[in-house]
Amino acid sequence: MLDVKVDENMVKELCLKKIEEKLNGVDVELVFWDSSELKRRTCLSWNTIQERFFYHPEFPKFKIGGKWMFPAEETKEFLLKWLREEGGV
Template sequence: MININIDEAEVRELYLQKLEERLKVIDGELVYWDSKELMRRTCMSWNTIQKEFFYHPEFPKFKVGGKWYFDAQETKAFLLNWLRDGRK
């Protein structure tokens, strides 16, 4: 007879590590965001984004045709600094 004991805490930890690794890969695949992705990432409406930081001179944005695009890495860095600096 064979007995198998599984440490559920260890399995959970391994699962979470692999999930975090995969999320980093997926997140790194995005070069830029569009306005819908920006709204999703910030959990803000388009009106709130425009009111709070869209017109900030350091906010990285590019208009292609009639659509706005945002460099994913630069935008993340801007948003983190914006929050830390008291949203000035």
């Protein structure tokens, strides 16, 4: 005969840990990016962004007050297209 004992607190702790790991892995999508997020997402400096594609007529950007905002989905689409054209991918 087999007797199994389960520590409910340990099971709860393990479950919470796994849930936290999964939530940390989820890319929470933003509607807009600011310049800091654009730099983080592209791994490029602000100077490089301005030199390479910022002034491209198709690059989606809006200036709200003194802050640049970029619609996330449109910006991703532009960046992928730009990268393919620039990198020959």
